Amino acid sequence: MTRVLVLNCGSSSVKYRLLDVPSGRVDEVEPAVVASGTVERIGEDAPGAPRDHAEALATVMAGLPLDGLTAVGHRVVHGGLTFTAPAIVDDTVIAAIRELVPLAPLHNPANLAGIEVARALLPGVPQVAVFDTAFHRTLSPAASTYAIDAETATRYGIHRYGFHGTSHAIVSRRTATLLDRPLAEVNTITLHLGNGASACAVEGGRSVATSMGLSPLEGLVMGTRSGDLDPTIIFHLHRVAGMPIDEIDDLLNRRSGLAGLAGVNDMRGLLARRAGGDRAAALAFEVYCRRIRSYVGAYYAELGRLDAITFTAGVGENAPAVRAAALAGLDRLGIEVDPVRNDTPERGARVISPPGAPVAVCVVPTDEEWEIASQTLGVVS
Numbered sequence: 086m087t088r089v090l091v092l093n094c095g096s097s098s099v100k101y102r103l104l105d106v107p108s109g110r111v112d113e114v115e116p117a118v119v120a121s122g123t124v125e126r127i128g129e130d131a132p133g134a135p136r137d138h139a140e141a142l143a144t145v146m147a148g149l150p151l152d153g154l155t156a157v158g159h160r161v162v163h164g165g166l167t168f169t170a171p172a173i174v175d176d177t178v179i180a181a182i183r184e185l186v187p188l189a190p191l192h193n194p195a196n197l198a199g200i201e202v203a204r205a206l207l208p209g210v211p212q213v214a215v216f217d218t219a220f221h222r223t224l225s226p227a228a229s230t231y232a233i234d235a236e237t238a239t240r241y242g243i244h245r246y247g248f249h250g251t252s253h254a255i256v257s258r259r260t261a262t263l264l265d266r267p268l269a270e271v272n273t274i275t276l277h278l279g280n281g282a283s284a285c286a287v288e289g290g291r292s293v294a295t296s297m298g299l300s301p302l303e304g305l306v307m308g309t310r311s312g313d314l315d316p317t318i319i320f321h322l323h324r325v326a327g328m329p330i331d332e333i334d335d336l337l338n339r340r341s342g343l344a345g346l347a348g349v350n351d352m353r354g355l356l357a358r359r360a361g362g363d364r365a366a367a368l369a370f371e372v373y374c375r376r377i378r379s380y381v382g383a384y385y386a387e388l389g390r391l392d393a394i395t396f397t398a399g400v401g402e403n404a405p406a407v408r409a410a411a412l413a414g415l416d417r418l419g420i421e422v423d424p425v426r427n428d429t430p431e432r433g434a435r436v437i438s439p440p441g442a443p444v445a446v447c448v449v450p451t452d453e454e455w456e457i458a459s460q461t462l463g464v465v466s
């Protein structure tokens with residue numbers, strides 16, 4: 086029996102899953118979930134909230150049957166250009182992840198905390214880092230280059246790295262399976278809409294364009310992040326409003342997006358306010374969906390031929406109103422959402438475009454933990 090623990094440490098949460106894999110390979114037999122869960126509100130000054138990631142992880146691990154563990158798989162958000170594949174964690178790998186903290190300030194510190202606690206509690210068990218960025222290392226130079234002074238860009242690692250790769254990878258694969266077509270023949274736009282959100286153009290299983298760039302701030306509108314904006318906004322806030330650079334960083338990463346526009350970062354809360362006639366919530370919804378539509382148009386042009394558009398993650402899987410609004414008016418492009426199929430309470434992978442539509446619009450639940458377990462066992466076995 087092979088037992089693998091997956092840790093996905095977010096900025097304020099820890100998601101964990103403990104899996105038993107009879108065959109030793111996740112893709113052969115559906116693994117048995119021994120335990121799974123989420124610890125939230127880490128670091129919040131609230132009764133019962135864990136002080137930090139170390140405390141949260143110690144509590145989680147104390148309650149899990151970890152004897153005979155084969156490996157621990159960790160989600161690591163930023164792997165820079167160093168990591169094109171999952172890596173067995175050693176001191177060099179830890180140092181590389183730490184060097185990338187300035188480019189993923191909400192994520193890499195939490196990922197490191199998870200690695201360090203697991204290493205200390207489970208000496209001798211291999212730890213594997215699975216990087217969000219790795220799937221996007223197939224981007225062409227033209228797709229991954231910012232049009233700034235080339236020497237400066239090279240010196241400081243200014244490059245489009247892309248994120249949510251584990252999710253875009255598994256979701257594009259499961260879209261091909263849903264459509265019963267070989268992955269190599271399917272061009273898909275995957276829309277990962279969670280707290281963080283990103284779009285990806287996937288050509289025959291390879292990432293060719295993605296909306297997050299140097300950091301997970303660029304691209305779509307998110308719960309608390311602005312996504313795309315004119316960089317002059319930053320200069321202006323600094324020079325004219327006198328905001329220190331760290332405050333602007335905090336503004337764009339933690340106080341923008343849906344939270345900044347409507348005072349609520351959670352899509353469920355936003356939809357409830359919009360239904361109650363809140364105009365700020367209605368505007369935030371429009372800005373959010375319009376941004377998605379722009380990327381769909383851009384990536385359709387990028388791919389040339391489009392077979393599928395797939396919604397995933399908390400919002401993508403559960404918010405029919407977002408799916409319908411984001412793709413509204415695109416029927417001339419062969420993109421249409423069937424209202425009945427879109428509104429079905431059915432869960433699981435499904436097609437929500439009308440039968441025979443030129444582009445299959447799909448909903449496919451993401452499963453980053455499953456993909457991390459699979460990649461982890463691929464490295465240690």
Ligand SMILES: Nc1ncnc2c1ncn2[C@@H]1O[C@H](COP(=O)(O)OP(=O)(O)O)[C@@H](O)[C@H]1O
Nearest residue numbers: 278279280281350351352353398399400403404
């Ligand atoms: N039933 C639902 N309707 C609308 N939005 C939902 C629903 N369930 C979850 N969400 C939204 O999904 C988002 C969280 O997505 P998730 O993928 O869990 O994020 P993350 O993994 O980045 O923490 C939140 O904005 C939440 O409001």
Ligand SMILES: CC(=O)OP(=O)(O)O
Nearest residue numbers: 248249279280281301
């Ligand atoms: C990369 C990223 O934005 O991750 P998350 O959606 O978990 O915040």
Ligand SMILES: [Mg+2]
Nearest residue numbers: 279280281398
């Ligand atoms: Mg997520």
